[in-house]
Amino acid sequence: MEFLSSKPLLITDTILRDAHQSQAATRMRLEDMLPACEILDSIGYYSLECWGGATFDACMRYLDEDPWDRLRALRRHLPHTKLQMLFRGQSILGYRNYADDVVDSFCAKSIENGIDIVRVFDALNDPRNLEQALRSVKKYGGLAEAAISYTVSPIHDEAYFLRLAQELAQMGADSICIKDMANLLSPMAAYSLVKRLKETVTLPIHLHTHDSAGTGAMVNLMAAVAGADIVDTALSPLAGGVSQPATESMVAALKGTLRDTGLDLSRLGSAAAHFRTVSASLEQAGFLDSRVLRVDASALIWQVPGGMLSNLIAQLRQIGREELYESVLAEIPSVRRDFGYPPLVTPSSQIIGSQAVLNVVTGKRYQMFSKESKAMLRGEYGQLPGPVNPEVLQKAGIREEDRITCRPADLLQPELPASREKYKALAQREEDVLSLALFPQVAEEFLIKKDRWSNSPPSIGFMFFH
Known part of the structure; x- marks a missing residue:
């Protein structure tokens, strides 16, 4: 089987977001990330996924970190690498639909604070729920990656995904992501779908899968053979199982081929050495259970x-x-x-x-x-x-x-004017208003604590901001 592309395969590493969200309940702290940023920034990744998904909520709810402060810190420490986030379409990072003004402002502030690529998906694959986010990302200078939520059913055949990709391309997407959140995409189906997508749209094709059923690395490899432009992987200390396949393994598998990633295994090893200590700390704290590393093929049965x-x-x-x-x-x-x-x-x-x-x-x-x-x-x-x-x-x-x-x-009225008025005594900036609009109770409790500690510095040994 010959490679259908001779370009180097690009790599997005999820170590700063989906890897620890999947394996360790999103509990990695900024202080765990910053020491590795210099080496991560030198590796030559296409992007680092570092924000969005559940990280926004978890920062405030569990870690006493401001998610906006985290993003700005990562931007400062990763000056040469594109930063990527996951965005739930009209639901942004929450669990309901928000008005267009909230979506627009959140896109603006995400890009202003350091995000380069916004991967936008909708749980139902309803393109109408992606419209505003894609439009706003492009308006503020970001790269809009439209995601197809991959699943298997009598409705979801290859033709369905090709039609959806065409529609998303017409909506102005800069790239198309196949988002295989349950590792349901088989290696041969990945080959076929990527090949057909490359024939159907002229946009880069980005593949995101997990390794829950044990086929993730095979899926990535077959996608690379079929011409995928970018794949998601995670550095090995937090790879495999319910996370993404390992970055180092993918780089090694393609070394010396037409799709050689060009990434240096020794640099990857240096970054992985740091995250092994982080992984051990997360396990010791009870956030990383060995069961998340096991292959569980039940996803292929129950989907x-x-x-x-x-x-x-x-x-x-x-x-x-x-x-x-x-x-x-x-x-x-x-x-x-x-x-x-x-x-x-x-x-x-x-x-x-x-x-x-x-x-x-x-x-x-x-x-x-x-x-x-x-x-x-x-x-x-x-x-x-x-x-x-x-x-x-x-x-x-x-x-x-x-x-x-x-x-x-x-059917939704603009929400930001009421949020600004309601929280004018608490919100010090527009980012605070957005945090409160998405997670009213969690953000209010967090910002009250933040305000109290900024006025009365914590004792030595307690690190609130990093």
């Missing part, structure tokens, strides 16, 4: 991401019904089919999983609905990929004429 599995276990444990785990797993594909085959990624994975738990625990399917389930069925999150089971709509008390058919954000 459930690893993070969703752990969430289901936690839900059942909370109500003392862990014995129902297998029954809930078996129910998830049925709920997903009834809901029109949404991809299982935040927030749809949580919604489908919780509904499956309700169906099994009550012993009667759809006797109870969560408010999020009803919102998804009504169309508040966007257009579901396939038709919804009409019996489920009836049980949820939703008439067909009540379902939303427009872009959901068109």
Whole structure:
């Protein structure tokens, strides 16, 4: 099998974001990152994914760090490398749709504070939920990477993804990302999809996968053979399992080939040596469980991401019904089919999983609905990929004429003026307003603490800002 491209394969390393989000509950601190920045900046990565996703919330909620301060610090210490973030479309970094003015301002401030590339995705693959973010990223000088949430269903065949890529390209995307959040993309399917995408659109193709089912490195390799321009990997101390395949392994596999990355294994080894100590600290603190490193092929059977599995276990444990785990797993594909085959990624994975738990625990399917389930069925999150089971709509008390058919954000009024007024005594800058708009309770508690400590410096030995 011959390489379909002779260009060096570009590498995005996720060590500063998705790697520790996936393996260590997003608990890596800025002080763990900064000592490695000089060597990371010298490696020659296409980009470093370092912000967005769950990091914004986790910084304030668990680490007593301001996410905006983190971004500015990383920008100062990584002057030669593009910085990348993950952005949930109209949901930004939260769990509901926000008004267009919040999306626009968040894009502006992210780029102003140091982000170069914004990967924008939508859990339902509804392009309307990407429109504003893509437009705003480009308006403020960032690179807009539009992501396809990859999944497997009777709806989601190769032709579906090709049509979606064409639509995203027409919307002004600078690159297309295949976002395989559950390692469902098989190596041969990756080869075929990348090859067809390269024939269909003229944009760079960026592949993001995980190694949950043990096929991540094979998926990346076959994508490289098919002509993918960029792949996501993670430095080895936080690679594999529910994280991305290892950077060093990918670089070594392609060394001396047409797609040689050109990256220096010794420099990668120096960076990895630092993160081995960080990984050990995270494990000692109880944030890194060896189970996240295991190959679990159940995702290929149930099509459930690893993070969703752990969430289901936690839900059942909370109500003392862990014995129902297998029954809930078996129910998830049925709920997903009834809901029109949404991809299982935040927030749809949580919604489908919780509904499956309700169906099994009550012993009667759809006797109870969560408010999020009803919102998804009504169309508040966007257009579901396939038709919804009409019996489920009836049980949820939703008439067909009540379902939303427009872009959901068109129903939202501007939010920032009210947020600025509400928090004028607390917010010292526009970034604070945005933090409060996305996470009102968490950000308010954090900013009150931040203000108190800035006026009364903590004792020596307590590091609040790094």
